[in-house]
Amino acid sequence: RLDGLGLVNYWGYNTLGFFCPDPRLSTTPHDTGAARREFRAMVGQLHAAGLEVVIDVVFNHTAEGNEDGPTLSMRGLDNAMWYRLQQDDRSQYDNSTGCGNTVDLSQPRVMQFVLDCLRHWVGEMGVDGFRFDLATVLGRTAQGFDPQAPFFGALAQDPLLARARLIAEPWDVGYGGYQLGRFPGRWLEWNDRFRDGMRQFWLTRTVDRAEFARRLLASSDRFHHGTRSPLASVNHVVAHDGFTLRDLVSYRHKHNEANGEANNDGHNANYSVNCGAEGPTDDAAVNAERGRLARAMLATVLLAQGTPMLAAGDELGHGQQGNNNAYCQDNPISWIDWSSADAALAGFVARLTALRRELPALRQPRWLSDRPRADGRRDVEWLDPTGQPMTVARWHEAERRCLAAVIAPEHADAVLLVFNAEPRARQCVLPQGRWRCVLDSTDPAAAQRAIEGGTIEAPAQSVLVLVLRATG
Known part of the structure; x- marks a missing residue:
């Protein structure tokens, strides 16, 4: 189909x-060994720079498609062993x-x-880990998804992979496919509840402050069980599929016409906004609002408890012309244009990552509690703009979109985070x-400043980070 449209499987x-x-x-x-040599050299350079390498792997399906697809490998070897077949x-x-077929990992040889x-990529190619596409398939048995499926046990026992x-x-698209929070203890999971909740809080204003707070603290309703820590929640508002961050605040609707499917492909529930104009505009007010919202969501991702994830290019202002399913676009729609990178936005992301590194309160390995400790303090305390503790009634005030969190875990300096998703400034x-x-x-370039008088103005659509000054 793609060949007939002049398109390619760009993502692979x-x-x-x-x-x-x-x-x-x-x-x-065309050199069969070059890709291997260059990949290993790349991994070595990234390790030398202090970066781990995690690769995206697809073991849920193969390129052989459905029953009528080409016979390329597994189908010809043992169709009934490699693929899950319908019982009836x-x-x-x-x-x-x-994607037409489902690999059957309940089979020992598969x-x-x-x-x-996996051992090859760790042992021979040097990678540090894997992101598993449609990972529910890995744990599917005849009875459905099983967190104790043999594949998970084999990973845990393997001397090489146990450290990956x-x-x-x-999730996958089969029956019972949505399994957020149910993977074994050492696994991290893409948290779509964080993704959608933060989009709805900042952009469409369709969730309350309670949902925002729950996701900001690593979604304990999903992950706080067994031996799992807050780091299990991979917090993101954008991934490789779907809108880029720039497009998320520039388009209310998807624009996938270039994919050749009459704009019927790609997700419709994007929780996106255009701030008053669909797509590129010269309107300064519209562009200013888009910038505020993009920076607020970047800050939310990097200040939240859990593991933050950014999509490549979002820190540079990369857009895809409103295409939220650009898997087949090996052209300027998908390519990152380094020559037009937003240096100010990249600098803002650098400041956020530096703050996360400098302030341990922002990356706690244990769950935060709002209950008093022995010293009388709380790990986290939520406040409304008046400085009063949040109450049950306040949490669910649909029209209120400003709140603050004091994060003060043991053995870490306190941090005050202020979030104002309202279209006007608020005194806090x-x-x-x-x-x-x-x-x-x-105002991402603003210098640090001392706050006098006991209040601070939170601008419209803003995130503020405050730390306690040393006494004396």
Whole structure:
């Protein structure tokens, strides 16, 4: 289909050679060994810079498609072993992936193949971990998803893979496919509740402050059980699929006409806004609001408890012309234009990441509690703009979109976070103490400043970060 439209499978989510890096990424794609050598060299350079390498892997389906697809590998070897078949008609595939077929990891030889592949990428290619596409498939049994499925146990027991980072996309499209929060303890999971909740809080204004707070503290309703820590929640508002951050605040509707499916592909529930004009505009007020909202959401991701994730290019202002399903666009729609990168936005993200590194209160490995400790303090205290503690009634005031959080865990300096998603500025009463504002998302280049008088103005659509000043 794509060939007939002059398009290509740009993302490559149709795996055939599971042990091979894509030769398109090599400087000499016709040299069969170049991609391998260059990949290993890249990993070495990233490690030297202090960065881990996690690769996206697809073991839920293969490139052979549905029952009528091409026979390229697994189908010809042992169709009934490699693929999950429908119980009432063994000639038909179970399509829990939406891609035509579903790999059956309950089969010992299939599981061995996947484990061998993972060991290859860790042992031979040097990577540090994996993000598993449609990871619910990995734990599917005849009875449905099982967090104790053999594949998960094999990963935990393998001497090489037991140290690898494991990240799940915790769903597939089959029955019972949504499994957020149910993966084994060491796994991290993409948190779509955070993604959608933060979009709805900042953009469409369709969730209350209670939902915002729940997601900001790593979604304990999903992850606070067993041995799981807040770090299990991978917090993001944008990923590779869907709108980019720039498009999220520039388009109310998707614009996927270039994909050749009459704009019927891609998600419709994007919780996006255009701030008054659909797509690019010269209107200064519209562009200013878009900038405020984009920075507020970046700040929310990087200040939240859990594990933050940014999509490549969002820190540079990358857009895709409103296309929220650009898997087939190997052209300027998808390409990051480094020459037009938003240096100010990149600098703002750098400040946020530096703050996260400098302030341990923002990245706690244990769950925060609003109950008093032995010293009388709380790990977290939520306040409304008047400085009063949030009450049940206040949490669910639909029209109120401003609140503050004092994050003060044991053995960490207190941090005050102020979030104002309202279209107007709000005066906020500060807790007792000598506070210094170290970040204002509406003025990212502003210097740190001491706050006098016990109040601070939170500009419209803003995030503020304050720390206690040293006494004396």
